[in-house]
Amino acid sequence: MGRFRIKVYLRLRPSDKPSPFIHIQPTSSTVQIDDDKHAGGGPPKNYTERRLFRFDGIIQSSSQEAVFDECAKGVVEDVLTGYHGTIFAYGQVGSGKTFTMTGETKTFIYCGLIPRCIHRIFEEKESKPAAEIKVHVSYLEIHNEVIYDLLAKREAASQITTLEEDGTVEFRGLTRVLCTTEEQALKLFFEGERHKAVAVHPLNQVSSRSHCMFTLYVERHAGMASIPEKTAAKLNLVDLAGFGQSKGIEFSEQSKKEIVNINKSLIFLEQISSFRFAQFVQELNTNAIINKLLDPTYTRRKYERQISDLKQELALKDALNGRTDIAYDLTDEMKSELRARVNDFLLQDAEVETIPVDNLKQVREIFKLFREAQMTMLAKLEVLQKELRVTVDVPMMKESITPTLEEEVGVGELDNQGFHVGVAPVNARPDSIDGIPSKMNVNIDDVLASTLFDQQMEAPKKVAPNREKKNKAFIYFKHHTSEGNEYENFLKETRFVLRLKRKLAQELCNHINEVKFDIANLNKDLKEFENSHIFENPDVTNVDKKVSTTTRLQVMKAEYRRDFNALNKVKHEILAIQQKVKSCKQNILEFFYKWLDESDMEDVASSNFEGVSANI
Numbered sequence: 001m002g003r004f005r006i007k008v009y010l011r012l013r014p015s016d017k018p019s020p021f022i023h024i025q026p027t028s029s030t031v032q033i034d035d036d037k038h039a040g041g042g043p044p045k046n047y048t049e050r051r052l053f054r055f056d057g058i059i060q061s062s063s064q065e066a067v068f069d070e071c072a073k074g075v076v077e078d079v080l081t082g083y084h085g086t087i088f089a090y091g092q093v094g095s096g097k098t099f100t101m102t103g104e105t106k107t108f109i110y111c112g113l114i115p116r117c118i119h120r121i122f123e124e125k126e127s128k129p130a131a132e133i134k135v136h137v138s139y140l141e142i143h144n145e146v147i148y149d150l151l152a153k154r155e156a157a158s159q160i161t162t163l164e165e166d167g168t169v170e171f172r173g174l175t176r177v178l179c180t181t182e183e184q185a186l187k188l189f190f191e192g193e194r195h196k197a198v199a200v201h202p203l204n205q206v207s208s209r210s211h212c213m214f215t216l217y218v219e220r221h222a223g224m225a226s227i228p229e230k231t232a233a234k235l236n237l238v239d240l241a242g243f244g245q246s247k248g249i250e251f252s253e254q255s256k257k258e259i260v261n262i263n264k265s266l267i268f269l270e271q272i273s274s275f276r277f278a279q280f281v282q283e284l285n286t287n288a289i290i291n292k293l294l295d296p297t298y299t300r301r302k303y304e305r306q307i308s309d310l311k312q313e314l315a316l317k318d319a320l321n322g323r324t325d326i327a328y329d330l331t332d333e334m335k336s337e338l339r340a341r342v343n344d345f346l347l348q349d350a351e352v353e354t355i356p357v358d359n360l361k362q363v364r365e366i367f368k369l370f371r372e373a374q375m376t377m378l379a380k381l382e383v384l385q386k387e388l389r390v391t392v393d394v395p396m397m398k399e400s401i402t403p404t405l406e407e408e409v410g411v412g413e414l415d416n417q418g419f420h421v422g423v424a425p426v427n428a429r430p431d432s433i434d435g436i437p438s439k440m441n442v443n444i445d446d447v448l449a450s451t452l453f454d455q456q457m458e459a460p461k462k463v464a465p466n467r468e469k470k471n472k473a474f475i476y477f478k479h480h481t482s483e484g485n486e487y488e489n490f491l492k493e494t495r496f497v498l499r500l501k502r503k504l505a506q507e508l509c510n511h512i513n514e515v516k517f518d519i520a521n522l523n524k525d526l527k528e529f530e531n532s533h534i535f536e537n538p539d540v541t542n543v544d545k546k547v548s549t550t551t552r553l554q555v556m557k558a559e560y561r562r563d564f565n566a567l568n569k570v571k572h573e574i575l576a577i578q579q580k581v582k583s584c585k586q587n588i589l590e591f592f593y594k595w596l597d598e599s600d601m602e603d604v605a606s607s608n609f610e611g612v613s614a615n616i
């Protein structure tokens, strides 16, 4: 990589009346401008402190050939060796940009830089066929902020978009044409010229109203057999639209729009003025690199050689460290051995040291196996969750996979491996549910055997009227007195809630029984796996089956524990509601007998309370 400075040359257009206040010094490549107080002109007032401007070269009345030799030849030579290059002309309207870049193309001596660059590149191509130079060209124009492809059909041109990446700008959709001869490239250039937007300007009869960029893409071999790398560089040749004062000049609406867009795109230039801009650009540094196109065959050979060298180096290092039996390429046998070790570690509690770790490839293979195991487990879990229509969240899984000390003294023992279903809060353990883990079936009536549900209340010992009349009086009390009515409604509501809770408890019992059944079967399967000694003859399908069974067992146990705890909770709620029902019944009877005592017994006896059942 080389550091380059942008070079700036000043080309002066011949003039009949050169300004007496601008002093050109070709030998020192400087321009001295007199103070504007005396000159009545010069640069904008806010820049008057700067009077001396230095350039890389000043070209006065030179031929087009001399301009090419001094300003462009070096750039073209660099492009031919693989560096990108750009030549652009800027200046006021009519200052000679197009004359410099394109020139008068009918006669070669008046040809500008673009035809001369084309000529030089094809000259190289013809003189060095071994370099296999390939040349493509493109030509674009930016007019009124729209990009046009001058080598494509006009209507398709506006579709060109720019893509900025890593500090470079690409034109998407721009036509690139392969040219095998200089004539072909020139023809394309002239064709593009005809499409350019030009208009009459008070300072120039044929004024460019757009920015144009002609690009030559040059691909070639480096030219040395030992370095068969290709280079690919491009040469951008840019003719900017002219900028300048438009005050006091009459323009058409179209021209006004163009001027606004041109001045907007050249705002930096406009504010600094041509000379200021030149000084600024000269201070910029660029990093230039040769743009290599790698030959795949050469690159492959190069890397093969590097790999072989590195292998030898590694073998030497291993030998020096006494590691002579290290194999860096894993065979299928080695891979299945590794798989068996990983399975032992994951499923048989084998020590981690039993997994060999000798080289990077092994480590990668081990990671791969771990990932496979995890993916298999996750996939199976997903299937299980779908099957069971339950959501097992991660904390619950963790809890069931990793027993805690607390769990060692937990409730029940569902399998023959010391597993229990977890710890129920001491005060939450209902007497009638103690038997669940050891019994195969849970019955709601057993579970609720201790309840006093629907017991008939014993009436306080009182002198009662005839039983049938008393029942009728009780019904009357419930339906026709405000106290009785209130208790009756409350009782109905409480019983309704009780029915719902009982239903829920019944469902939980059923599910627990199903889960218990599944757990018993899974335990049986696991036993069979163990008896078949699958790990002595590892078989992927069998190992997978065992993983699946173990995972399923853990899920079922977690589910059992969850439902078991839920059942405990519902049981307590049922007991509380039953207690409520009981006291409600007691209250209603108490109030009934009180009401009966206060009533006239004759009235009660003669009353007709027909039509309602006497049970409460």
Ligand SMILES: Nc1ncnc2c1ncn2[C@@H]1O[C@H](COP(=O)(O)OP(=O)(O)OP(=O)(O)O)[C@@H](O)[C@H]1O
Pocket (backbone or CB within 6 Å): 012, 013, 014, 091, 092, 093, 094, 095, 096, 097, 098, 099, 100, 201, 204, 206, 207, 208, 209, 240, 241, 242, 243
């Ligand atoms: N060095 C030169 N020697 C002779 N004639 C020149 C020179 N420079 C420019 N001219 C003439 O001056 C006129 C304007 O030049 P040109 O069109 O190149 O200017 P421009 O900067 O491209 O203008 P615009 O910005 O309007 O496109 C043309 O007729 C051109 O032939």
